[in-house]
Structure formats: C-alpha cells, structure tokens
Amino acid sequence: MFENLSDRLQGIFSGLKSKGRLTEDDINAAMREIRMALLEADVNFKVVKSFIANAKERCLTAEVLDSLTPAQNVVKIVLDELTVLLGQTDSGLVLSSRIPNVIMLVGLQGSGKTTAAAKLAYLLKGKGHSPLLVACDVYRPAAADQLQTLGDEMGVKVYRGDGQDPVKIASEGVRFAIDNLRDVVIVDTAGRLHVDEEMMEEAANIKAAVKPDQILMVVDAMTGQDAVNVAQAFAEKVDFDGVIMSKMDGDARGGGALSLKQVTGKPIKFISAGEKPDSLEPFHPDRMAKRILGMGDVVSLIEHASKIQAEEIEAETAERVQRANINLNDFLEIKKQVSKMGGISKLISALPGGDKAMAQGQVDTGALDRMETIIFSMTKAEREKPELLNGSRRQRIAAGSGTSVQEVNQVMKQFNETRKMMKKMMPAAANAGRPTKKG
Ligand code: GDP
Numbered sequence: 393m394f395e396n397l398s399d400r401l402q403g404i405f406s407g408l409k410s411k412g413r414l415t416e417d418d419i420n421a422a423m424r425e426i427r428m429a430l431l432e433a434d435v436n437f438k439v440v441k442s443f444i445a446n447a448k449e450r451c452l453t454a455e456v457l458d459s460l461t462p463a464q465n466v467v468k469i470v471l472d473e474l475t476v477l478l479g480q481t482d483s484g485l486v487l488s489s490r491i492p493n494v495i496m497l498v499g500l501q502g503s504g505k506t507t508a509a510a511k512l513a514y515l516l517k518g519k520g521h522s523p524l525l526v527a528c529d530v531y532r533p534a535a536a537d538q539l540q541t542l543g544d545e546m547g548v549k550v551y552r553g554d555g556q557d558p559v560k561i562a563s564e565g566v567r568f569a570i571d572n573l574r575d576v577v578i579v580d581t582a583g584r585l586h587v588d589e590e591m592m593e594e595a596a597n598i599k600a601a602v603k604p605d606q607i608l609m610v611v612d613a614m615t616g617q618d619a620v621n622v623a624q625a626f627a628e629k630v631d632f633d634g635v636i637m638s639k640m641d642g643d644a645r646g647g648g649a650l651s652l653k654q655v656t657g658k659p660i661k662f663i664s665a666g667e668k669p670d671s672l673e674p675f676h677p678d679r680m681a682k683r684i685l686g687m688g689d690v691v692s693l694i695e696h697a698s699k700i701q702a703e704e705i706e707a708e709t710a711e712r713v714q715r716a717n718i719n720l721n722d723f724l725e726i727k728k729q730v731s732k733m734g735g736i737s738k739l740i741s742a743l744p745g746g747d748k749a750m751a752q753g754q755v756d757t758g759a760l761d762r763m764e765t766i767i768f769s770m771t772k773a774e775r776e777k778p779e780l781l782n783g784s785r786r787q788r789i790a791a792g793s794g795t796s797v798q799e800v801n802q803v804m805k806q807f808n809e810t811r812k813m814m815k816k817m818m819p820a821a822a823n824a825g826r827p828t829k830k831g
Contacts, residue, residue, distance in 0.1 A: 393613065393665075394646040394684050398747060400429035401470070402686045408463040419451045422466065434616040434647025439477065439654045447473045471681055477650055478677035483634055483659040485512075485674070487576065488605045492524070492569040494577045496562075496602065498595050498630060499610035500622060501583035504638030506535055508610045508664055509580040510542035511672035512636075516576050517548060524574035525550045526565030528558040528598060529582040539580055546669055549574070558582060562598045579604070587622055592629040599630060607632040608661060611648065614639050619648040623656045634661035636672070641665040646684075686747065718811055720767050720775040723803075727764045762795060766803050769793040778807060 404425045411418060423444050430440045447469055450456070456465045487493045495512065499505045506529065513523040525543050527550055529535035536552050543550035551568050553561035562579050569577045581598055584591045599607065609632045611619045619637075626632055637649055640663045653659055660675045767775060769792035774780050781789075781804060790797045 393640050393642065393644055393649075394433070395643070395747065397429055397433040397646055398684050398686060400432070401426065401684065404429070405463065405467050405470075405685075408466060411463065414457055414462040414466070416452060416457070419448065419457075419466070423448045423451070426470065430647075430650070433645045433650065436617060436620060436647070436651035436655055439651045442654070443473055443477060446476075467685065471685055471687075474650075474681035474684060475678045477654060478680050479653040479659040479675070480677055481659075482674065482676050483661045485606070485661060490605060491575050492566065492577045493575065493606075494566060494579065494602050494604040496579040496581060496595075496598060496604040496607045497610055497636070498581055498607060498626060498632060499583050500587070500612070501532060501585050503583060503610045503612045504636075504664060505529070505583060505610045506538050506580050507542070507667065508608075508636045508638060508662075508672065509539065509578050510546065510548075511664060511669055512578055512608075512662075513543070513548045513576075514546050514669040515672055516578075517546065521576050522574050523548055523576040523578055524565065524569045524572070526562060526577055526579045527552045527555075528561050528565075529580055530555055530558055530561070531582045535580070535582070542669070558594060559597045559601050563601045566602050577602075587625045592626075595630045606634070608634055608636050609658070610636045610638055611652070612639050613637050613644045613646075613648050613663075614642045616644060616648045617651070620651050620655050623652060623658065627656050627658060632658060634659050636660075636662040636664060637675070638664040641671075649680075683747070718814060720770065720778055720807060723807055723810075724764060724767055724775075727760050730760060762793075762799060763803050763806075765793045766790075766795055766800055778804065 404422055408414065408418065408422055426447070427440055427444045430443065431437065435443075450469045450473075451466050456462055456469070459465055485495075497505050497509050497512075509525055513525055516523045525539055525548055527536035527539045529539075536550075536555060540550045540552065549572070551561070551565040553564050555561075558581065565579065566577055568574075579598065579602065581595055582591065607630065609623055609626050611623055613619065615622075623635065635652060635658055637652075637660050640649070649660065649663075660677075662672050663675050664672045766789060769789045770781075774785065774789075781800075786797050786800045786804075790800045793800075
C-alpha cells in the first residue's frame with residue numbers, strides 16, 4: 393500500500409533537496425509532479441486539486457523560498473497537507489457511557505465486515521471489555537458460522553438468534569448482552585455486492601431497532617475510488633460515524649484512503665492489515681503521512697512492541713536475561729517475538745526509509761529464518777551451553793541445517809556479541825536501584 397506514491401514523493405523531494413535554493417519555477421514543477429503522483433495513486437481529482445492549491449500557496453511564500461532549508465520546508469508542508477487529507481486528528485473508538493454500548497458494522501459483501509467485527513471484539517477484550525458479537529448477516533451462506541468460529545477462537549460469545557430476521561436478532565442480541573453482563577455489542581450486518589435499496593433499508597431498520605452508539609463502515613482499501621463512492625452512498629442513506637479500512641496489507645495504490653475523509657467527511661478510525669485477530673489498529677493520520685514520506689512510524693512500532701512484551705515475555709526468559717546468562721534458546725525466543733510483531737519486514741518498514749530498503753532488496757528478510765533453522769539443528773545441550781560448539785560440531789550443524797559453516801559462525805558471532813553486550817549492561821542495571829552511599 394502507498395508504495396508507488398511513497399517512492400514518487402521521495403524522489404521528488406530528493407530532487408528538491410539537491411538544489412539548495414529553490415525558485416518559484418522549482419516549486420511549480422515539484423507541485424506538478426506531486427499532482428501526477430497523487431492522481432496515479434488513484435486519489436480523487438477534486439481532492440488532488442485542492443491539495444495542490446493549498447500546498448503551493450504555502451510553499452510560494454518568501455518565508456519558505458528565502459529560508460536556509462527551503463526543500464525541508466516544502467517536505468514539512470506536504471507532510472502537513474497529507475495529514476489533513478488523512479483526517480488530521482486521531483479519532484479512534486470512543487465508547488459512550490451507555491451499557492451496553494452498541495457498535496454496528498455496515499459495508500458491502502466481501503469488504504471484510506465479519507472479520508473486522510471479530511477483530512474489534514478482540515481489541516475490546518484486550519482492553520478489559522466483555523464484548524458480544526451479534527450475527528445479523530443471514531443471507532451470506534456461512535457468515536454466522538464464520539463469526540462463530542472467530543468468536544470461539546477468541547473466547548467471545550456470538551449471538552445468532554433464529555438466523556432468520558436480522559432486526560429481531562439485533563434487538564435480541566442487545567437484550568442478551570444486558571442479561572449476560574456484556575458491555576459492548578458488535579452487530580455484524582449483511583452486505584450486498586453493490587449498493588442497493590434493500591441493503592440500505594435493512595441497515596436503517598437495524599439502526600432504528602438498536603440505536604447504535606456508533607456505526608462503522610468497513611471499506612475495502614483495494615477497491616480504491618469505488619470505496620469512496622460506496623461510502624458516500626452509505627453516508628447519505630444510513631449515515632455512519634467512521635470507517636474501518638480493511639486490506640491495507642494489499643497492494644492498493646492508496647487513493648481510497650487518501651480521498652475518503654475529504655469526499656465523505658467521515659474519518660478513518662481503524663485500519664486492518666491482515667487476517668489475524670490482532671491486525672486491527674487505530675488509525676493515526678500523522679503517522680501514516682510520515683510513513684508515506686518515508687519517515688517511518690517508530691511510535692506505532694514501540695507501542696506494538698511494548699504491548700507484546702507486557703503480554704508475552706515469559707518470566708523465565710526475563711529472569712535469564714537479567715542474569716545475563718542467555719543461551720541459544722533465548723535467541724529462538726527473539727525470533728518468536730519478532731514473528732509475533734508481524735515479522736522482520738513489518739519491523740523494518742516501520743523505520744525511516746525502511747519501506748524503500750525493503751523494496752530495493754537491501755534487507756535480508758530470511759536471516760532470522762536461517763538462524764532458527766541453524767539453532768534447531770543443534771542438540772539440547774549445545775543450545776544451553778554454546779561453548780560446546782567446536783569445529784566439528786559446527787560442521788555437523790551446517791550440514792544438518794542446509795547452511796554453511798560460515799553461516800553457523802555468523803550466528804555464533806551474533807550470539808556472543810549479544811551476550812557480551814548484556815553482561816556489560818547488567819551490572820549498571822543491577823546498581824541502578826541501589827541507594828547511594830551518603831558521605
Ligand atoms: P464480509 O462479507 O464483509 O463479512 O467479509 P469477510 O469478513 O468475510 O472478508 C472477506 C475476505 O477478506 C475474507 O477472506 C477475509 O479473510 C479477507 N480479509 C478481511 N480483512 C482483511 C485484511 O485486512 N487483510 C486481508 N489480507 N484480508 C482480509
């Protein structure tokens with residue numbers, strides 16, 4: 393997603409930076425290129441027009457042109473304008489004080505509604521809520537079964553009622569939540585392949601019956617401009633509060649996400665980038681704009697990492713690391729944690745310039761997999777006591793893992809360096825908590 397746009401914009405900016413001083417013509421030429429890049433990314437043409445007009449007006453001031461770093465100022469202005477385009481402020485999900493809170497999901501069939509309902513439940517459960525999923529998509533074969541399976545996997549109750557009348561199921565679902573102390577009800581509604589009266593009417597009837605605190609529309613990022621048109625139709629007929637943009641992990645050009653707020657007036661509240669339950673994230677326009685401009689999104693990375701650490705680092709490993717007595721099993725643990733965070737590609741692409749480095753093949757994404765295979769080829773004793781690994785053992789491991797002795801040596805070198813570093817850090821850490829001697 394956004395890869396081409398991101399490349400184009402970064403190319404335009406590096407051209408500007410190499411110039412030093414900028415003239416009006418330079419700015420005009422850069423704006424023309426940005427205009428083309430946005431149009432090629434499938435951004436709505438009216439949105440592009442006002443974007444360029446705003447950015448140009450801000451760039452063509454004496455303050456920018458005469459500054460010592462005009463190119464940087466232009467980048468900053470484009471960053472600001474992109475942030476505005478994406479919705480400016482974080483919107484997230486704000487639950488009202490009503491219990492149970494009712495969230496209704498609408499959207500076309502295949503947009504990712506059912507999956508998003510489950511992901512939302514997962515997210516809320518992680519925040520200490522007790523959600524209930526209500527299956528009102530009675531037309532798509534197996535939609536309720538799909539929701540049931542997802543709910544079962546996450547330990548979230550799914551209310552299915554008679555599986556016939558969506559309005560009745562929705563109302564009963566809310567009743568069920570009250571009786572069973574569930575504080576958030578997530579209603580999954582039926583979609584059609586195209587916007588049609590029947591679907592709108594049914595959504596309106598469910599809305600009237602359960603009076604949702606929030607209606608979220610699920611929009612498939614892969615459908616680009618079409619997504620925006622569908623959202624506009626929904627905004628007029630059913631109205632909704634915000635968007636969950638799904639399939640952001642695909643290779644969509646990004647135009648849908650970039651046009652949605654300006655065209656429909658509705659903010660993107662969440663993005664979903666994968667099929668796993670934890671792949672729903674609150675949407676932060678400023679962070680996304682930075683990513684598009686190749687400035688990385690280290691904040692999200694850190695947030696994600698600390699969440700996983702809090703949840704999952706086992707006490708035993710933590711204790712071993714504390715003692716600086718790590719062994720090769722801890723190295724496997726690192727691989728496991730990286731996988732949980734979405735893999736090495738996701739981590740690298742969150743760093744400034746990371747997406748580009750990945751696209752240019754500068755990152756060896758298979759290195760961790762090779763490390764794992766090598767460690768798996770060691771005996772239990774060798775993993776626990778890496779000192780045992782002499783030349784002949786290393787040869788055996790290389791043969792067993794289908795790698796070379798050099799690669800085995802490389803893993804051992806990395807391991808020894810990590811262990812050395814931990815040993816250096818540990819005395820400082822151990823001393824940190826001690827009271828200082830008063831003299
Ligand atoms: P619904 O008809 O709107 O309920 O759509 P579903 O929830 O059944 O989703 C349709 C398909 O899209 C399913 O195969 C999902 O696994 C897939 N899907 C949903 N969200 C995402 C996403 O964020 N990324 C990817 N790659 N696939 C998704």
